[in-house]
Every structure is written in C-alpha cells, then in structure tokens.
Amino acid sequence: MIKALWRNIQKDILIEFRSRIIVSIVLSFSVIVTISIGFATGGIINSPLLHAAILWIIIFFSGMNTLSHVFFREIEESTALFGVIHYPAVVIYLSKLLINCCVMVVIAIMVIIIYVFVISVSVYHGIYLIAILIAGSLSLAFATTVIGAIAALAGARGGLFTILAFPVVLPLFTVAIQSTARCFEQQVFSPLSAIIFLLAFSMVLGMVSYLLFPYIWREF
Amino acid sequence: MIVILLNGIVMMLSLYLIYIWVPPAAILGETSRIVYLHVPLAWVSCLAFAVAGIASLSFLKKSKINYIVYARSSAHIGLFFSILTVITGSLWAKVMWGSYWNWDPRETSITLLLLLYIAYFSLQQIVSGNPKAPMLESVYLIIAFVASPFLIFVAPRLYPTLHPEPVINAQGQLMLDTEMRLVLAISLVSFTLLYYILLGLWVRIYVLKSKLHEE
Numbered sequence: 001m002i003k004a005l006w007r008n009i010q011k012d013i014l015i016e017f018r019s020r021i022i023v024s025i026v027l028s029f030s031v032i033v034t035i036s037i038g039f040a041t042g043g044i045i046n047s048p049l050l051h052a053a054i055l056w057i058i059i060f061f062s063g064m065n066t067l068s069h070v071f072f073r074e075i076e077e078s079t080a081l082f083g084v085i086h087y088p089a090v091v092i093y094l095s096k097l098l099i100n101c102c103v104m105v106v107i108a109i110m111v112i113i114i115y116v117f118v119i120s121v122s123v124y125h126g127i128y129l130i131a132i133l134i135a136g137s138l139s140l141a142f143a144t145t146v147i148g149a150i151a152a153l154a155g156a157r158g159g160l161f162t163i164l165a166f167p168v169v170l171p172l173f174t175v176a177i178q179s180t181a182r183c184f185e186q187q188v189f190s191p192l193s194a195i196i197f198l199l200a201f202s203m204v205l206g207m208v209s210y211l212l213f214p215y216i217w218r219e220f
Numbered sequence: 221m222i223v224i225l226l227n228g229i230v231m232m233l234s235l236y237l238i239y240i241w242v243p244p245a246a247i248l249g250e251t252s253r254i255v256y257l258h259v260p261l262a263w264v265s266c267l268a269f270a271v272a273g274i275a276s277l278s279f280l281k282k283s284k285i286n287y288i289v290y291a292r293s294s295a296h297i298g299l300f301f302s303i304l305t306v307i308t309g310s311l312w313a314k315v316m317w318g319s320y321w322n323w324d325p326r327e328t329s330i331t332l333l334l335l336l337y338i339a340y341f342s343l344q345q346i347v348s349g350n351p352k353a354p355m356l357e358s359v360y361l362i363i364a365f366v367a368s369p370f371l372i373f374v375a376p377r378l379y380p381t382l383h384p385e386p387v388i389n390a391q392g393q394l395m396l397d398t399e400m401r402l403v404l405a406i407s408l409v410s411f412t413l414l415y416y417i418l419l420g421l422w423v424r425i426y427v428l429k430s431k432l433h434e435e
Contacts, residue, residue, distance in 0.1 A: 146363060150356050154347045163342050167335035168363060171370040174325075201370055208366045212359045215280050216352065 004087050008095035012070060022066045022103060030062050030111045038118045048184035051121050052177045055111065056136070060173065061162075062107045063140050068148030068161045070096045075152045080217070089214035097145045097206070104137035121184060128191045129183040135198040136176035142202035143169050146209035146216075153216060172201050227413040234407045242403045251315045256403055258308040260411035262330060265305050266372065267415060268298030269333065273365025276358035288354040291361055292344070293422035297415060299337040305330050329372050336364045336371075 016022055037045075037054055045051055074080040083092050112133060116123065123129055144165045151161035179194035238256040245252035272294040279287035309327060310320040321327070343360055347353040396404065 143367070146359065150343070150360055153352055153356055154343065154350065156346045160342065160346055164339050164360060167332055167339050167371075168367045170332050170335070171367065171374065197370075197374065201367075204366060204370075205363065208363060212280070212362060216355050216359050219352075 001088075001091060004091045005095050005098075008083075008087060008091060009098055012095065012099050015073070022069060025065045025069075026062045026103075026107050026110065029065055030058055030107070030114055033058050033061070034111070034114050034118045041119070043119050045119060045121070049177070049181040051119070051184050052180035055115055055180060056173060056177050058115070059104075059108050059111050059133075059137065060140065060169070062111060063104055063137070063144070064162045064165065066103055066107070067100050067141065067144050067165075068151050070099055071149045071152035075155075084218055089217045090210060092217060093145070093149075093210060093213035096149075097141065097209075100141040100145050100148075101138055104141040105134055108133040108137040123183060124186050125183040125189075125191075128189075129180065131195055132176060132179050132183065132191055132198075135195045135202075136172060136180075139172045139176075139198045139202040139205075140169055142206040142209070143172065146213055149213065149216060168205075172198055223413065224417055227410060227417055230406065230410040230413060234403070234410045237403045237406060242399050245400065248316070251312060254308055254312045256407045258305065258312060259404060260407045261301050261305040261308060263408055264411050264415045265298050265302035265330065265333060266368075267412065268294045268301060268419075269336070269365060269368060271419070272298060272361050273368075276361040276365070279354060279358045280362070285354065288358060289423055289426045290419070291358065293419055293426060295337060295340055295361070296422055297418050299334070299341070301415070302330060302334045302337060306334060332371050333368065336368065340364065 045054070074083060109130075112129070115121065144161075147165045147168065148161060151164060154160060175194050175197050179191050182189045182191070234256070238253055242253070242256075244250045245255075248255075272291045275287045275291035275294060278284075279291065309330065313322055313324075313327065314320045317324075340357070340360060344353075344357055347356050350356070
C-alpha cells in the first residue's frame, strides 16, 4: 500500500511540476489579493482580528483554487478510471490528501510571508502563529479533500466547491481566526485548545472521508 | 391518522400552556414565551439534519433508494425549520439585545446549519440527472452531519456568548422552573411529532413525483 501511495504521489508531483498550475494560481492569487488589500488600506490595519480574518480568507480562497484541482484533472484527462483499475480507492484518497496537506501548508506559509511583507503587522507570538497556521491548513485539507472529489464528480468547476466547503470548514475557520488574532497581540495566551480543536476536527473528518471516498470514486 | 390527531391535540395543548398557563420568566418577562417555540424549532432543525445524515449512511450501506428519499425529505424540512429558528431567534434578539443580528456564536451557529442545507441543495440541483447523484448527495450529507457537532456544540462554547445557558448545560443541570420545563418538554414533543408527520408527507410527495416522472 505504501508503495502504491508513493507512486501516486510521485505521479501527481510530476504532473504538477510539468504544468505548474497550482503554484502559479496560488502565487498569483495570494500576491494579487494581498497587494489589493495593501493598496486599499495603505498597508495600515489596526485591528488584529481584521488581520487574522483577511489572512485566513486569503489562505481559504487560495486553497479553494487548488484543493479540488487534483480531482478535476483526473476527471478531465480521463485518468480516474486507470487509477481505480490499478489502485484501491483509499490509496487514491490518501495520496490526494497528502498532496493537499502539503499544498495547504505551503500556501499558508507563503501567504503569511507575503502578508507580513506587504502589510505592516506585528507578530508577537511567531511560533504559535506557525503552529496555528499549520494546524489550520491541515484541517482545511482534511475537511475539503473529499468535497473536492464530490465537486469534480458533479462536473461543476465553478463555485460549487467553495459553496460546499465553506459551511463545513467554518468552525475551523472561526477558531483559526480567533487564535491567529491573539498572535498579533502582546498579551500572553495559550493556543493549545485551538490547536487541539483544529487537529480533532481534521482527524474526525479525515477518518469519515477515508471511509466514504470508495463509495464515490468508482465507475467512471 | 392517529399520529396527526395526537399531534393536533398536543400542539393545541402546548399553545395553551405557552400563551396562557405558564408564567413569564423572572427577568425576561413576556418575551420569554418565544423560547417554547424557538428551542423546539432549533431542535427539529438539528434532528432533521441528523436524520438526513443517518438516512444517507443507510443508503450507502444498503443501496436502497428509499433511504435517499428520506434524506432529501428530511433536509427539506430541516431547511424550513432552520429558517424559522433564525427568524424567531432574531425577533427575540431584537427585544433582548436591541438588534436582530448580534454575531453571537450560538446565533451564528444555527445560521451555519442553514448554510449547510443551502450548500446541500446547490449540490442537489447541480447533480440532478447524474447517475451518481444519490451517492454524492449522501456523502456530502454525512460529511456535513459529522462536521455539524463542531459547528453547533463545540465552536460556540469556545468563545463568550450573549445567549442564556443552554437548557442542558455543562453542569448537566436543567436551569428552568418545573412549570417551564414541563411546557418546554410538551412543546418539544409536539414539534417532534410535527416533524414526523411532515417527513411522512414529504416522502409520499417524492414517491408520487417520481411515479409521475416515470409515466
């Protein structure tokens, strides 16, 4: 199974490396949005909560542009059938999940670097911020991977993925924004409960998605 | 028929108890009577969502189309009840807190449940006619059902709220007078029965519609 998983991941990485669609979409989206916000506000936003909300909105929508891409590509290029013939559905799910997790963590790190560079924000708890960003982006990947498959199978490339994913990820979104905001404040705090919530959320949804994925990813 | 009659009697009794028999709450006054409608409406919204999730799970396990009909019907009723919950909650918020919308965590959580229903119906519209539609709908409903406890019970409790303590709170105690508790219980029973009747009707409508479609 691990061998099959690794082959699938290798295949996806190779395809992405050749096309560079995800990298170009994420990079251009996050840079354009952050610079637009910088222009609109003059780079000065006084509320830590507003900083956190903007940051997570950029991460979320950058993710929405890319998280379902791995499934859309399989459907559009008619490679989904070959995948199902060669590998069990759970292997395909796990490989896409791992790819999405890596993509989301990279997006989060990239967005925070661009954000801090373009908009003047003071980060008082850098380590906590990184921990929350990683936990939050992993949760986003765990919660939305199977929804990406649903959107791809529904054949709706437009906004369906965002419409389906948004209400499901809102609890983690709320917790991530609230705890990220505290990283931009001087007061001492513990992000442990927020991180536990984010990880628990991703574990639960990840397990359910793992069990459900074989029901939808078959008969192409 | 017996259930409809029983529900009619219980509903009339609960309306009498709510508006005439039970005394107003100490601080909240006459406005407190809305709680006997608001809480059961919220309960049915969550119950309908849970039934839709469980019916979807049964559909995946047994592949019987009846289950997806139950899931769809329950989601329709749940949408209707969650809209009513938001409306009654907003009316009460206007009286108690001065505005219809206060971004209170619990006030927001029921709206998020409403968003889940709307997202589900968007999916239903897009996949109608697709042979994979029942499967895709079921998987989404189960995912949403699993995510909903985080939405309704966990996330709102992480942050301060304007809402009164929930009826069944962290201490596991009922913070209501005996009379209020009785009226709320009867109202909950009557709304649950109403949901049961509506579900049966909705399923029949679905079955008749599909028969007409076949002809």
